[in-house]
Amino acid sequence: MTSTSSAAPLSPGSPGGAGASGPPGTSTAPGLPAIPSQTGRGSAPGVPQPPRRTAFAEGVDRLRASATTEPGRLRIIGALLAALVVAFGAVTAWQMTDRSSAADDVLHNSQPLSSAAADIYSSLADANTAASSGFLAGGDETAASRERYQKDIRNAAAKLSAAATNSEPDSEAARTIADLNERLSEYTGYIERARANNRLGFPVGGSYLRLANETMQDRMLPQAEKLYAKENQRLASDYADATSYPWAAIGLGVAVLGALGWAQRRNYRRTNRVLNHGLVAATATATVVLLWLVAGQSFARSGLNDSYDHGIRSLNVLHNARIASLKARGNENLTLVARGAETVEVNGEVVDAYDHDFEGDMNTLGKGLAQAARLADDQAGKRPVTSAVGGMAEWRSRHKEARAAYELGDFQQALARVIGDKSDKPTGECFDAVDTALKTAIGHEQTEFTSAAEDGRNAMTGLPVGAAILAVLGAAGAVLGIGRRLSEYR
């Protein structure tokens, strides 16, 4: 306290003249000779010739000695402040680089992979549906249905090989993909056998189609679902990485501001001067970095969370609904292919196995659409879901009529009500409507996801570099500010 007041009268003269340009020169030039003079004053005369000591021990001794004088303390404070500010910048840059790259992964890596997995899943289910529709039509199979099947198989194969490139060798995902690849060739083999026999008019073609369907529904689709779930897990973990708060950086930022505040208060108490330009500049940059960090991260979080809530969650629900509708359509076709060849017992009543599966798939579709309607947050997202719900209701009622015709023994009518022309009011029309609506909804949510996720990621743009530059400036400010004070001790 007394030293502060004794130092105070010294300072008023010096700040005006050497203020701006003096410190770098003055702070180092007087600093270096000052230390030997001080140590010489304190210990050199008393100690005759001590044994050689390590540089570190000497350094510590010097530091301890310097801490007893005000310039020495100032030097230590300056060094510590600079180090803290630089550390703050470095940690901020590092943590934000991590988050930004995780956000980038969400946008450009894991979400596309998850969507590719969903694509594999739906392509396979769609191929199965197209194959059974074509089979039902027999020799009348349309070019459109054949092309649809071929496109689906090509798409699934291409996406599978892309997924294989992106998966770690020997990982579970890689094994799942390999298994799917193997089954895919098995599946297409069955389909071709079914087709060939069907063209010859042999009912064994129907048995092959049922075998193909079983391979698809019981073996391949569960694997594809697993792959999809796995990619979604990766996506979720990227999300978690991108949206986690950078506590280390925030904590350091608060510590830096605290330390700068303390240094300035100390300065004020000792010199009675309110502002030390360098320290103020350091405080300002640290504050900017901290605010930028918190705000940027919050914006990024909200953008990413938005993209998750409104994009990914809707996408998951919609993908699952679409697959349920594809499965339902496949099973509806299969009821007419199998014609009672397979039955299951439900509550003591024997029912057609495929019709039973159809009902289950339709229930899944209904639940999925209801959930999608709840999740859809804007008109553009709600519209296709509403139209899918309408299509599904119509599908259900038409299916009931087709089923009634089948039960009455009118196979031709039943067939017409399932795959017939527009004039027959077939269920196929409703399925197409549901499928188109769901595809539109998926496209919309995909756009929503991309824009929200991009907003989120952009909120972090420049933060790592900016934090680094500002931290260096802040550190310089702190050093200059302390240097100004030191120069007063010349």
Added chain:
Amino acid sequence: MRAMRGGVTMNAQRLPRSWRTGLRSLRAGLRGWGGVGAMAAVCALAVAFALLLPLTQSRGDGVPRTGGQGVARGIQANVAAECANPQDQSPEPSSLDGPTISAIKARKDRRLIVGVDQNSYRWGYRDPNGGRSAELEGFDIDLVHRIAKDLLGDANAVKFKAIPTNQRIPAIKDGRVDMIVRTMTITCKRLADVAFSAPYFLTGQQVLAPKSSTVKGYDRTLGGKRICTAKGSTALDKLTADKAARTAPAATADIGTTVPSQLDCLVRLQLGQVDAVVTDGALAASQAAQDPTVELKGDTFTTDYYGVAVKKGANDLAARVNRILERYRQDGGWQASYDKWLSPTLGSRSESAKPPVPRYK
């Protein structure tokens, strides 16, 4: 029992001979070693009597017992007649309209509702390339059209319903169909639930394998092979029973492959997942018709008859169907249908190639 009775008869035949021997020796003994000989003869006689007495008694006991057995066997034969020849339990042919037929004729939609199969090639199936008008066709379908024609005067007055195998009896019992014409074997167990017409087709379990296969039939060539059967089929019952009894060839064969429908067995066979299929000869023939590289191996090793199933108690309908079947056989309709659908795979010399001769209750 029979051996014992044989023994008794032999002793009885020997008896007079010993009598004669005894008398002769008596006379000889009187001449020479009279006393000793006579004594010996008497002793021999006594021994003979003592030995024979229980036998005659047991024979006397045996008579009523044999009679009792005969009665018991007679009763068994009656029970067996119901269960050994289920195909002979149908009523005599008749052209009278009973309540069932009247109800069918009184329908607003005057059509016969018949449960059929749509996946049995050459029996009841729909040609997938027939386009929109693809009609059901096959041996069973021909019969249905004939029944409709004779019963309602219009061969097309039929509503066909595809009925799964395990739904045939429930469909009849619930009245969803008037009759089932769907390669349905007449069995005692089924007779408890439905009534059958007289048999219209003779078949039996048979082995189907690739032409190049070493399998020659239901014999030791099938040992160690993988056999496919349909779930709940007569074939599976037979194989399971044979395996449990360690009867060849089922004892060493792998009968683990079972499929929902018999036609799925052809798929397994073509994919090389099994070596042979066991099913009704008629259905095996329908499979062979879809693949020129497989054939029926050996003869049928059981005897089964297909019949038209109707509701239990609908005797008027069963009797009418029997009358129609009778005419169908006589006017060559049956044979023409056989030649068209089944002769290519079953052949004209098969035991199935002629309609079975019916016997009525």
